[in-house]
Amino acid sequence: xxxxxxxDLRSLGDRLDAVQKxxxxxxxxxxxxxxxxxxxxxxxxxxxxxxxxxxxxxxxWATGRWLPFHTKPWGMIVFFILGAAxxxxxxxxxxxELNAEMAKKDGD
Amino acid sequence: xxxxxxxxxxxxxxxxYDVSFTNQxxxxxxxxxxxxxxxxxxxAKRSLVPSRMQSMAEISYEFVANxxxxxxxxxxxxxxxxxxxxxxxxLFSNFLGLLPGSxxxxxxxxxxxxxxxxxxxxxxxxGFLRHGIGFLKLFVPHAxxxxxxxxxxxxxxxxxxxxxxxxxxxxxxxxxxxxxxxVFASFVIALGGAGGLLSLLSAAPMFLIVAITALELxxxxxxxxxxxxxxxxxxxxxxxxxxxx
Numbered sequence: 001x002x003x004x005x006x007x008d009l010r011s012l013g014d015r016l017d018a019v020q021k022x023x024x025x026x027x028x029x030x031x032x033x034x035x036x037x038x039x040x041x042x043x044x045x046x047x048x049x050x051x052x053x054x055x056x057x058x059x060x061w062a063t064g065r066w067l068p069f070h071t072k073p074w075g076m077i078v079f080f081i082l083g084a085a086x087x088x089x090x091x092x093x094x095x096x097e098l099n100a101e102m103a104k105k106d107g108d
Numbered sequence: 109x110x111x112x113x114x115x116x117x118x119x120x121x122x123x124x125y126d127v128s129f130t131n132q133x134x135x136x137x138x139x140x141x142x143x144x145x146x147x148x149x150x151x152a153k154r155s156l157v158p159s160r161m162q163s164m165a166e167i168s169y170e171f172v173a174n175x176x177x178x179x180x181x182x183x184x185x186x187x188x189x190x191x192x193x194x195x196x197x198x199l200f201s202n203f204l205g206l207l208p209g210s211x212x213x214x215x216x217x218x219x220x221x222x223x224x225x226x227x228x229x230x231x232x233x234x235g236f237l238r239h240g241i242g243f244l245k246l247f248v249p250h251a252x253x254x255x256x257x258x259x260x261x262x263x264x265x266x267x268x269x270x271x272x273x274x275x276x277x278x279x280x281x282x283x284x285x286x287x288x289x290x291v292f293a294s295f296v297i298a299l300g301g302a303g304g305l306l307s308l309l310s311a312a313p314m315f316l317i318v319a320i321t322a323l324e325l326x327x328x329x330x331x332x333x334x335x336x337x338x339x340x341x342x343x344x345x346x347x348x349x350x351x352x353x
Contacts, residue, residue, distance in 0.1 A: 033323075036330055039277055047272035052265050079265075082258075086265035090273070097341075 037098065044090035052083015111286060112215055132219075135211040139204055143196045168196070172336065179340035180347060187343055190230070194223065195336040202282065202328030206321065214331075215282040217275060224275035227339050235346035246349055274338055281331050285324045292317050 032040075056079025064070035116128035150165035158166060172192045176184045198214060205212025213219050235243035247263040248256060292313045299310035 033326065033330065036281070036327070036334070039281055040334075043273045043277045043280065044269065047269040047276060048265060051268045051272060055265065055268070079261075082261050083265055086262045086269065089262060089266050090269060 045087040048087030053080045055079045139200045180344040199332035217279045220275035220279040224271040228271045231342045231346045
């Protein structure tokens, strides 16, 4: 086998670069489907409401059980509202991530 | 909906608990076996010019490594074995679940929630190991002190929603996809049995099933990706706190 010539190597290198550039797009994250985005946002919102309401309910239950006073129904009311706020925060963060992803994709 | 039913194959009871070997356990074993076989056999030859199987294994390795490097930085790569395991497990569960007659492990909330809870527990432990008590700064945004009274509980609730949204997203996607397929399949049978012109119409839902199956393949991959990338994002926050905001 003869030693490879520099020109051969250079053209091989150029071809490899071209292939790698062509493949770079393929290795990137897949675009989210609309259904996926809808699922993402709705689970963020619902999960926060469930956690907030559940936490409030647990506090009401615990104070009624172990403390001389009970917070019912204020724990649940307050924490449900806090949960709603947390849900909106989650959705805003998810949307911001999605926007950043889209912007990155458009930039290429 | 019997495709989601968990049935005991080998009944077992230990100390009053039902620990039977179910079809769920069987398919989890199948998934783990399939991933192990795929990863070991594909790279067994270690050829410099990879075969198709070997390059599939290499692509999945590089895909996850790039994902972690991008989302959690260089020191996130220490968690590569963990995240790669989770990604491959979810991916293979989703894909194997698409085989007719099989069982989708990830369509059970118990499985996805156990994984999500483990991920979050690991994030919390990592955060405390890395930053000590300073990890709690994650819950304190930059704001005037009187707003913190309101914002800290919101941040804590927002953090507590993570295991739930992480697990529900995967479980709901799988459940919805398989239910959709079943609903359209029942249309085919109902129309086919109706007789006359209506029988001819049964081809329409059949085409839809083919299309939805293709979509489900995409969803199966996408959900495994989302699960893994969110794990990386949460790890990144635990490792670097507010650095990247």
